[in-house]
Amino acid sequence: MFHVKHKVSRPICDYEGSRYSSVFWGKGREYEDQVERIALRRLLPPHSRALLDIGAGFGRLADLYRGANRVVLLDYSLSQLREAQERFGADERFLFVAADLYNLPFVGNLFDTTVMVRVIHHIVDVPGAFREIHRVTEPGGKFILEYANKRHLKAILRYFLRFSRVNPFSQEPYEFAPLHFDFHPAYIEGELQRAGFKVTESLSVSFFRVPWLKRHIPLSLLVSLDARLQKPLASLRITPSVLLKSVARKGEANAPRGFFRCPRCGSERLQEGSSALLCPQCRAAWEIQDGIYNFKNPRDF
Ligand SMILES: C[S@@+](CC[C@H](N)C(=O)[O-])C[C@H]1O[C@@H](n2cnc3c(N)ncnc32)[C@H](O)[C@@H]1O
Ligand SMILES: [Zn+2]
Incomplete structure (x- = not known):
């Protein structure tokens, strides 16, 4: 008999069908895009065997992954992944995976580099997300995280000038809109440490995210x-944005033998069907749709 793991489901900020690339990254955010790229380039290892971008969206940053032999772009939104596929589908190093980051469809220790930029602000269960990222990151592997910082200079000034009652110094996450959180640096670093990561480098980013400065x-x-x-x-x-590089601390492990694992029951013995990965343990069929591995809603076989 198989054992189905009952996961607590967490709400997801669903980007399905959104016009994130054209509306959010349209005119007006060139500064944020460019400074994030500079920071990420500084933190990425020059070479990666296998890199996972979690919540990759339309693959905005994926041209920076030149040093990786294998790149997995993972997102919950199929429409975002289709955009990413239009941009990088011709590059054989890329795989496109639709899945929930709280329950990643990969065997443990698979990646030597994991990246998550502009995603944690949608995450209600930060410890759960970090535990899962730690599971798939190999011992000594690098995790590069961008988070939205609630204790940035503008927030501090607004608080002291009494324009805002949000205390930037309190450590609990601040939900400024549904499923949109700003985090205190100590909270993020504490949770990284609890999950088994050691922060080794940090960069503060977006010093001049002020409309007047950007205009003039x-x-x-x-x-x-x-x-x-x-x-x-x-x-x-x-700054309103901080990037951290951490190392996964864990005991040495054997090199992973498989690649995908069933997110429904945890089996690592998925079999390749003609257009799906089949789990012999819980009999889930995970469809491969036009080159996208869909680990969202299985069909039973
Ligand atoms: C603000 S976008 C960032 C995209 C990209 N990292 C970038 O910086 O341009 C957030 C992305 O996180 C994805 N996302 C949110 N919650 C998720 C979850 N639980 N599992 C997987 N992806 C998720 C969304 O679908 C969306 O594409
Ligand atoms: Zn299964």
């Missing part, structure tokens, strides 16, 4: 100033 100062100047400050001022954590 040339983009290239703002970007180059930000790039210069990211490292020296990192320890202050006063």
Whole structure:
């Protein structure tokens, strides 16, 4: 008999059908995009055997993964992944996987690099997400995380000038809109540590995320100033966005033999069908739809 793991389901901020790439990243966010890229490039290892981008969306950052032999773009939204596929589908190193990050469809220790940018602000169960990322990251593997910082300079000023009653110094996550959270640096770093990660590097990003500055100062100047400050001022954590690089601490493990695992029952013995991966243990068929591995709703076989 098989054992079905009953997972507590957590609410997901669903991007299915959203126009995230054109509306959010349309005109006006060039500065944020460029400074995040600079920071991520600084933190990515020059070479990766297998890199997982969690909540990759339409693959905004995936052109930075040149040093990776295998790149997995994972997102809950199929429509985001289709956009990503249009951009990177021709590159054989890429795999596209639709799944919930709380229950990743991979065997343990599979990735030497895991990346998650602009996703944790949608996460209600941060400890659960970190535990799962730690499970799939190999011992000594790197996890690069971007989070939205509630203790940034503007929030501190607003609080002291009494424009806002949100205390930027309290450590609990602040839900400023449904399923949108800002986090205190100590909370994120504490939870990373509890999950088995050790933070080794940090960068503070987006010092000049102020509409007036973005309108009046040339983009290239703002970007180059930000790039210069990211490292020296990192320890202050006063920017709205922070990137951390952590190492997964865990005992040495054998190299993983498989790749996917069934997110319904945890079996690592999935078999390739003609257009699905079949789980012999719980009899879930996980469809492969136009090149996207869909681990959202299985069909029973
Ligand atoms: C703000 S977008 C960020 C996309 C990309 N990382 C970037 O920086 O452009 C957040 C992404 O997280 C995905 N997401 C949110 N919750 C998720 C979950 N539980 N599992 C997998 N993906 C999730 C959404 O579908 C969306 O594509
Ligand atoms: Zn199964």
